[in-house]
Amino acid sequence: MGDLRVNLAGIPLRNPFLLASGIWGESGESLVSAWRHGAGGVVTKSIGAAPRAGYPNPTVESLDRWGFLNAMGLPNPGIDEYPREIEIARAAGVTVIGSIFAHDAREFADLGRRMAATGVQAIELNLSCPHAEGLGAEVGGTPAAVEEITRAVVSVVRVPVIAKITPNTSDPAGLAVAAERGGAAAVSAINTLRAMSIDVRLRRPTLAHRLGGLSGPAIKPVGLACVWQVFEKVKIPILGVGGIMTAEDALQYVMAGARAVQVGTAVAFDGIEVFDRLAPDLSALLDELGIETLEEAVGLAHELQSVPNSRHRGPDVLEAARRGAPTGNEPRRAPRT
């Protein structure tokens, strides 16, 4: 079976499928449940300095198989109370990444220190929530801010720091470069795309907060493009996020450059049981493709693409491959058979 173990910035993962931040994660038991169903790890809800109720409902709008709009508004119990939920997950042996959000670099550093003290294996910085005033993408929308915040947290914690960047910008890869410069151990891409819906009978937006974020299958191509561009600009590992429903979706992200992935909306479609099948399915898919370990698939789609003139020599290459002859277009790490 294809080996799914990956090393993410020093964190050994039993498989690359992490529960994405914001999905479940309010209670420790829920984090444990995701783990027991086979998740390779969990990212907590984004935790802030104080308890926060979030926005009134409607906070979610279903778009059928496209996915969802949501504007939860970063509800969380606050860093004073949340550690006991992490404790429940840690006691069950769960690999936990603690997500935090804050208004500025100083508050981020303070929260990062307190989150690290809970024993989480890594910290993810929410620099990308698209619908919270003075938070998320509003503080992490520029390379300078991403670098400053990342550096502030990295300087006060020992665990790896992951920057989760926004796609709602002209140059997401520039944000990843800034995170790397600030000392981030990894980068998560992407968060939801800013979006909304309107009820024509009521003549008003359906989400109480009006603007929200789009998740699910509709955003997978956007996420793939972001990961692709980020991979070409940074050396740190990438966590691919956005519309992953199946093992093949995940492998697309991996071939675009992701070393691990996060799964969110699929939990609403298929239940937490989605984690029961993702890892075995991916293992089987690697077997089918003659790829022995997930690690060797990271960024694979970049390699063939980078061979000069391969576009023009396509048919010749295919013909040569059929004969088993060298084509001159072999990827550096060819799939083994």
Place this chain on the structure above:
Amino acid sequence: MRTTCRIVERVAETPSTVTLRFRYEPAAAPGQFIMLWIPGDDELPMSLSYLDGSVKGVTVKAMGSTSRHIQSIPEGAWVGVCGPYGNAFDLSPRRLLVVAGGSGAAVLAPAAEAVRHRGGTVTVALGATTSTELLFAERFRAMGASVHLATDDGTIGHPGFVTAVAGSLLESHSFDAVWTCGPEVMMRKVVDAANLREVPTVLAMERHMKCAIGLCDACAIGPYHVCVDGPVFPAAKVATLPEFGTFQRDASGRRIYRERASAPAR
């Protein structure tokens, strides 16, 4: 997907309880709930209290500002409806005891009707603070149920808690199942009394709810989510959880213990 519906009928059931009816086609089963959106205010989970045919209804008790607002919605007004969500009662019991406290009758009445429709017998223990707050007493009688009342102030029926009525019914009659909905302290006593007689109990649970589709974790209880694993649970699943009757999470996800002041997070 959210459907925009007009309120077609508004009925004051008790001084603190109002039923709103609206045209909503999707089929629903007793126990299921909808998310009812009041444009400009909020959206709350509401058990369907009427669900036969295309005109469905919810019965709303005045609790917070939004439920009071819902009660004031006039006929002809637009609301948003999503659902139906959650699971439903297993309607197979032939001899059913229903124990309803306060607005718990809203979800239990249509389920009891369905059992009657299948030929089962239904006994009801119905409790409220005072006689005028007894919800659906006539509706239970009209379906052919044997109805036993309790009021805190003794204005009608047993003076005191409905759990005492349920306890004596469990002693004097045989039942295949007990269904209960009401405050968790009440349901706890019902579960204990039914366990003594080895009668399986089924609970309809309530928790703070946001997404209703199993994403946000707001309604987590133990390893379950009320929105997708419930709201109907065998007592054996939830009444054994340490948080049952002990704490609920508020909108922020903080644990709010029964004895602690429940100041909402902002």
